[in-house]
Amino acid sequence: MIQKVLESIESSKKIYLEQVKDWIRIPSISADPNYKEDVIRSANYVADDLRSSGFDVELITHEGGNPMVYAEWMKAPGKPTALIYGHYDVQPVDPLNEWKSEPFEPIEKNGNLYARGTADDKGQLFTHVKAVEAWLKTTGSLPINVKFIIEGEEESGGDSLYKYVKVAQEKLKCDFCVISDSSQFGPGQPAITYGLKGMAGVEFVLTGPSQDLHSGTFGGAVTNPGNALCKMIAALHDENRKITVPGFYDDVKDLDAWEREAFSKLGFSDKEFFESVGVTGGIGEKGYTPLERKWARPTCDINGITCGYQGVGSKTIIPARASAKVTFRLVPSQDPQKILEALKKYITSLCPEGIKIEFIDEFCAGPALINVDSEYMNAAVEAIKEGFGTKPVFIREGGSIPIVVSFQKYLGVDTLLMGWGQNDDNIHSPNEKFSIDAFYTGIKTSAILLDRCSKLK
Amino acid sequence: MIQKVLESIESSKKIYLEQVKDWIRIPSISADPNYKEDVIRSANYVADDLRSSGFDVELITHEGGNPMVYAEWMKAPGKPTALIYGHYDVQPVDPLNEWKSEPFEPIEKNGNLYARGTADDKGQLFTHVKAVEAWLKTTGSLPINVKFIIEGEEESGGDSLYKYVKVAQEKLKCDFCVISDSSQFGPGQPAITYGLKGMAGVEFVLTGPSQDLHSGTFGGAVTNPGNALCKMIAALHDENRKITVPGFYDDVKDLDAWEREAFSKLGFSDKEFFESVGVTGGIGEKGYTPLERKWARPTCDINGITCGYQGVGSKTIIPARASAKVTFRLVPSQDPQKILEALKKYITSLCPEGIKIEFIDEFCAGPALINVDSEYMNAAVEAIKEGFGTKPVFIREGGSIPIVVSFQKYLGVDTLLMGWGQNDDNIHSPNEKFSIDAFYTGIKTSAILLDRCSKLK
Numbered sequence: 001m002i003q004k005v006l007e008s009i010e011s012s013k014k015i016y017l018e019q020v021k022d023w024i025r026i027p028s029i030s031a032d033p034n035y036k037e038d039v040i041r042s043a044n045y046v047a048d049d050l051r052s053s054g055f056d057v058e059l060i061t062h063e064g065g066n067p068m069v070y071a072e073w074m075k076a077p078g079k080p081t082a083l084i085y086g087h088y089d090v091q092p093v094d095p096l097n098e099w100k101s102e103p104f105e106p107i108e109k110n111g112n113l114y115a116r117g118t119a120d121d122k123g124q125l126f127t128h129v130k131a132v133e134a135w136l137k138t139t140g141s142l143p144i145n146v147k148f149i150i151e152g153e154e155e156s157g158g159d160s161l162y163k164y165v166k167v168a169q170e171k172l173k174c175d176f177c178v179i180s181d182s183s184q185f186g187p188g189q190p191a192i193t194y195g196l197k198g199m200a201g202v203e204f205v206l207t208g209p210s211q212d213l214h215s216g217t218f219g220g221a222v223t224n225p226g227n228a229l230c231k232m233i234a235a236l237h238d239e240n241r242k243i244t245v246p247g248f249y250d251d252v253k254d255l256d257a258w259e260r261e262a263f264s265k266l267g268f269s270d271k272e273f274f275e276s277v278g279v280t281g282g283i284g285e286k287g288y289t290p291l292e293r294k295w296a297r298p299t300c301d302i303n304g305i306t307c308g309y310q311g312v313g314s315k316t317i318i319p320a321r322a323s324a325k326v327t328f329r330l331v332p333s334q335d336p337q338k339i340l341e342a343l344k345k346y347i348t349s350l351c352p353e354g355i356k357i358e359f360i361d362e363f364c365a366g367p368a369l370i371n372v373d374s375e376y377m378n379a380a381v382e383a384i385k386e387g388f389g390t391k392p393v394f395i396r397e398g399g400s401i402p403i404v405v406s407f408q409k410y411l412g413v414d415t416l417l418m419g420w421g422q423n424d425d426n427i428h429s430p431n432e433k434f435s436i437d438a439f440y441t442g443i444k445t446s447a448i449l450l451d452r453c454s455k456l457k
Numbered sequence: 458m459i460q461k462v463l464e465s466i467e468s469s470k471k472i473y474l475e476q477v478k479d480w481i482r483i484p485s486i487s488a489d490p491n492y493k494e495d496v497i498r499s500a501n502y503v504a505d506d507l508r509s510s511g512f513d514v515e516l517i518t519h520e521g522g523n524p525m526v527y528a529e530w531m532k533a534p535g536k537p538t539a540l541i542y543g544h545y546d547v548q549p550v551d552p553l554n555e556w557k558s559e560p561f562e563p564i565e566k567n568g569n570l571y572a573r574g575t576a577d578d579k580g581q582l583f584t585h586v587k588a589v590e591a592w593l594k595t596t597g598s599l600p601i602n603v604k605f606i607i608e609g610e611e612e613s614g615g616d617s618l619y620k621y622v623k624v625a626q627e628k629l630k631c632d633f634c635v636i637s638d639s640s641q642f643g644p645g646q647p648a649i650t651y652g653l654k655g656m657a658g659v660e661f662v663l664t665g666p667s668q669d670l671h672s673g674t675f676g677g678a679v680t681n682p683g684n685a686l687c688k689m690i691a692a693l694h695d696e697n698r699k700i701t702v703p704g705f706y707d708d709v710k711d712l713d714a715w716e717r718e719a720f721s722k723l724g725f726s727d728k729e730f731f732e733s734v735g736v737t738g739g740i741g742e743k744g745y746t747p748l749e750r751k752w753a754r755p756t757c758d759i760n761g762i763t764c765g766y767q768g769v770g771s772k773t774i775i776p777a778r779a780s781a782k783v784t785f786r787l788v789p790s791q792d793p794q795k796i797l798e799a800l801k802k803y804i805t806s807l808c809p810e811g812i813k814i815e816f817i818d819e820f821c822a823g824p825a826l827i828n829v830d831s832e833y834m835n836a837a838v839e840a841i842k843e844g845f846g847t848k849p850v851f852i853r854e855g856g857s858i859p860i861v862v863s864f865q866k867y868l869g870v871d872t873l874l875m876g877w878g879q880n881d882d883n884i885h886s887p888n889e890k891f892s893i894d895a896f897y898t899g900i901k902t903s904a905i906l907l908d909r910c911s912k913l914k
Contacts, residue, residue: 157770197673201771210735214885215758216654216856219786220750221730223739226759226781227694233684234691273678274811278667282680282811293677301672302683303774308761309782313614313818314658316784317760324683325766327773329676354731354739361770399673428671 001139002451008138009130009443016443017113017436019049020126021106023088024115030066030089030156039152042088043067046129046150053133055148062167065160066152070171073132074145080376080457081145082450083174083411085403086125086181087154090117091428098430111436118434120427124180124420125150127442134447143454147174165406175457176376177407178449180442182419185266185395190388192380193417195296195396196404198330198367200339201303204229204347205323207356212308212317223354225322226307232350233324236300240286243300243328245346248339253332253369255296259396263291266393276424295396299329325361329398336364365402370414379452380416387445418445458596459908465595466587466900473900474570474893476506477583478563480545481574487523487546487613496609499545500524503586503607510590512605519624522617523609527628530589531602537833537914538602539907540631540868542860543582543638544611547574548885555887568893575891577884581637581877582607584899591904600911604631622863632914633833634864635906637899639876642723642852647845649837650874652753652853653861655787655824657796658760661686661804662780664813669765669774680811682779683764689807690781693757697743700757700785702803705796710789710826712753716853720748723850733881752853756786782818786855793821822859827871836909837873844902875902 009016028042029035043059043066050071051057059067069088074081093103093116101107106115113123128148135142149172151161165172185191208225209218238244255263268291274281284293293299303326308319328343330336344359351357371377372394384392397417404415420442426432466473485499486492500516504526508514512528519525526545531538550560550573558564563572570580585605592599606629608618622629642648665682666675695701712720725748731738741750750756760783765776785800787793801816808814828834829851841849854874861872877899883889 199673199773201773203771208736211886213734214856215756215760215784216656216786216854217880218734218751219756219758219784219855220741220745220754221739221747222734222736223741224758226762227690227757229762230687230690230759230781231694233687237684237688277670277675277679279665279679279811282678283809284677284680290678294675297677299672299676300684301676301681301773301775302687302764302779303672303772304765304767304776305683305686305762305779306767307759310761310763314660314782314784314820315760316656316658316758318758319761322759322762325771327672327676327771329673352740354736363771397673398676399671423674429668 002448005134005138005447006444009134009447012134013440016130017439020123020439023122023126024106024117025104027104028089028117028152029092030153030158031092039066039089043069043152046088047071049129050148054136060164062160062164065158068152068161068164069148069150071148072146073142076142076145078457079144080175080453081147081173082453083147083149083172083177084128085149085177085179086128087121087151089152089155090122091120091155093430095430100431108436112433113436113439114431114433116432118432119421119425120432121154121181123434123439124442127180127420127439128178128446130443131446131450134443135450143450146450147172161403162406165410169410172411174411174413176413177415178418179401179404179415180418180420181401182397182417183421183423183425184419185393187422188390190384190390190392191395191419192377192384192392193397193419194370194372194394195332196368196401197398198334198336199327199363199365199400200330200336200343201325201327201363202340202343202359203323203325203361204232205321205358205360207321208354209318209320212320215316215318218318222318223352224318225355226319228352228355229305229307229322229324232347233302235350241284243298245339245343247342248298251333251335252298255292259296260292262394263289263295294398296331298331298334301327303327330367332367332369334367336366340364365400366405368404368408370417374414375456376414376416376453379456380418380449383445383449383452384418386448387441459905462591462595462904463901466591466904469591470897473587474896477580477896480579480583481563481572482561484561485546485574485609486549487609487615488549496523496546500526500609503545504528506586507605511593517621519617519621522615525609525618525621526605526607528605529603530599533599533602535914536601537632537910538604538630539910540604540606540629540634541585542634542636543585543607544578544609545607546609546612547579548577548612550887552887557888565893569890570893570896571888571890573889575889576878576882577889578611578638580891580896581899584637584877584896585635585903587900588903588907591900592907600907603907604629618860619863622867626867629868631868631870633870634872635875636858636861636872637875637877638858639854639874640878640880640882641876642850644879645847647841647847647849648852648876649834649841649849650854650876651827651829651851652789653825653858654855655791655793656784656820656822656857657787657793657800658782658784658820659797659800659816660780660782660818661689662778662815662817664778665811666775666777669777672773672775675775679775680809681775682812683776685809685812686762686764686779686781689804690759692807698741700755702796702800704799705755708790708792709755712749716753717749719851720746720752751855753788755788755791758784760784787824789824789826791824793823797821822857823862825861825865827874831871832913833871833873833910836913837875837906840902840906840909841875843905844898
């Protein structure tokens with residue numbers, strides 16, 4: 001059976017590519033209200049595609065927000081149920097002048113498809129949409145039950161789906177989840193991501209004098225919010241680059257021995273890594289390699305600082321205000337809310353006389369660690385091995401995919417993070433791309449995964 | 458003689474006020490090229506006024522820039538020569554919507570004249586212009602020789618005059634200088650400023666990765682320029698708020714015992730001071746009072762920081778760059794250039810791996826300390842005592858008037874800093890004002906000063 005499905009996929013490749021191009025041409029930028037109609041068009045595009053393959057499809061709007069596409073094919077009684085997640089919205093395209101081709105007119109070049117949404121996430125998600133189509137077209141059925149939940153607020157920080165998962169546990173019930181919205185370890189080296197960081201973010205806003213003051217007339221007497229901010233931020237790390245917030249490491253699950261060993265065998269080159277971002281090296285937590293710190297150690301980064309005069313030349317003032325956006329990336333089993341409270345308490349304790357502090361724009365996301373020994377994980381490993389011809393490596397990721405935590409928490413299932421992208425796909429930058437080969441191979445791998453999983457129940 | 462001059466001033470008060478209003482109506486904003494013609498008109502206004510009083514006047518343009526008004530009356534052989542400095546240009550007026558009246562239409566309210574340039578510096582300078590007019594009109598001569606040098610780049614950072622002083626030592630030769638471009642200690646308490654701070658300013662520009670990076674994917678491995686900047690700035694002060702740049706205090710002339718005693722007797726209220734700027738207190742160098750730190754101890758203030766994302770909400774990036782504008786206020790006998798070199802060396806030594814640092818927009822100005830026991834200083838004290846009816850106190854100032862240093866260095870003379878303003882005159886802010894009484898009393902005091910000085914040779 002699977003052989004026929006794979007043959008069908010092989011013979012339909014060009015059609016699939018043209019279809020995904022059509023989808024990509026819809027500029028479904030969810031962060032920009034001007035694209036509202038396109039966002040809806042994008043939802044309908046994938047909804048119609050799944051419907052014509054034989055899925056029952058509905059558009060669900062939950063407490064406002066963009067509709068979620070829910071689709072199911074549940075005609076394999078006794079067999080496992082997969083829940084496949086993806087998103088039909090895309091990132092904004094600015095700075096437009098840095099694009100070498102039209103952001104929403106996909107072009108093929110050097111084996112890649114270039115356009116906004118190719119890798120993130122339309123191209124990757126479409127591999128599963130086409131895999132089920134190929135199964136249904138070739139055999140009239142799927143080897144397991146399959147549900148899709150495809151949202152339209154992933155790139156705009158919306159929470160429709162998060163709220164929905166809490167109340168739709170029965171509807172979304174499944175044995176495992178699948179997400180293709182991440183990257184391989186490198187070209188020719190497929191990977192499965194089993195660890196994701198969480199986040200705790202906040203902006204500190206420091207207010208000093210009621211207006212900007214002359215730094216000569218008032219300097220030395222009036223506390224400068226800019227200097228105070230720097231002192232407070234500097235105090236977040238000690239000399240070993242450990243984070244100093246009291247209790248910060250209490251719940252940190254350190255790397256297992258097997259992980260450190262596995263990481264060291266990946267052939268990750270510090271030199272190449274640093275060169276790829278234009279530097280010769282970097283500092284970080286003592287006792288860990290750059291890769292370990294990136295993937296599996298908690299971090300604290302300034303995202304932005306606003307303070308005083310920022311124009312050309314000088315203006316010798318004591319600024320009235322200074323603020324900093326700060327994000328902590330957290331690892332299992334840190335609790336973002338607990339970290340945020342400890343942080344605020346600590347920072348407040350550092351606030352000097354003459355400065356008022358407030359905290360705004362807080363956000364949280366939990367970290368996730370996925371069991372690498374489950375039967376579904378084994379099926380995913382086998383499917384990738386067969387589809388890509390190379391055994392995947394297990395990797396972790398410094399980024400966060402908060403829905404994975406929601407699926408763990410409310411549906412009680414792990415997610416198979418099978419990313420077909422590459423680290424240099426420019427997913428939030430100009431000239432986003434996705435390998436056309438990875439697109440085809442992803443469709444086949446998804447078809448194989450369904451087959452493998454059918455043997456598990 | 459002086460009595461007649463003072464009577465003439467008294468009877469001409471209203472005329473003087475209307476004249477200074479006419480001058481103030483010229484929007485001579487030197488920082489904005491759109492006002493170039495008005496700047497020239499302003500120069501001519503004061504030039505014509507001095508000419509019609511009987512001065513020899515010329516407009517001097519030195520190596521480009523706005524013309525300087527030079528005027529002299531040198532018909533008192535054997536008598537001292539005063540050089541009176543002032544500036545005919547004014548600050549910009551934005552934010553315009555915070556003005557309660559038209560910036561360039563002077564209005565009288567509560568005994569003050571409100572408009573841009575009233576206190577800084579047209580109103581103050583005009584007191585000397587009218588004092589010499591009253592002398593010449595009443596007696597046909599001046600009791601001493603008087604030169605004026607009035608520049609048009611004080612508010613735009615121009616350096617025509619600085620360059621000119623170096624080459625025009627013979628022309629500007631004098632026994633003492635007079636500047637009225639500062640403030641009294643408070644209402645009813647005239648003052649002479651005898652100490653000015655210097656400055657050493659620079660912007661640190663830190664460059665990390667070649668572009669903004671995802672803080673999840675790269676955090677922990679790539680050095681964050683924002684965090685690095687804060688660490689470096691925080692390291693500029695120790696726990697006692699002493700500045701840590703090596704050698705920073707080597708040349709600092711500490712406060713004399715008489716100064717600390719005199720300061721403590723001024724009745725400066727820390728509480729009122731802090732309340733006036735909207736705070737309850739402030740931190741500063743250990744071992745010194747707020748007033749001592751403001752006036753006579755070196756300081757280090759952040760003027761502005763630019764780093765990463767500054768919009769609404771969050772953007773979880775490692776910024777590619779971070780920069781900070783920093784100004785040190787220096788006291789006698791610190792050398793700004795030496796401090797700047799030591800600072801750059803120190804900051805560079807703190808720069809972590811993965812960050813490149815460069816220094817831009819450097820500027821320097823020397824500190825000044827003026828002998829309070831000179832005969833001309835005594836004359837100024839007596840003149841103020843007679844004119845204002847109150848003995849002036851000696852004060853220092855955290856701001857810088859770099860031309861005072863040039864006069865010391867190239868002309869070999871001290872300056873009498875006889876300020877008629879008040880600290881709340883909003884000189885660089887909306888709703889600038891100047892006391893009309895101080896304007897009249899300033900004219901009389903200037904006339905008395907000339908008389909007193911005529912007895913010194």
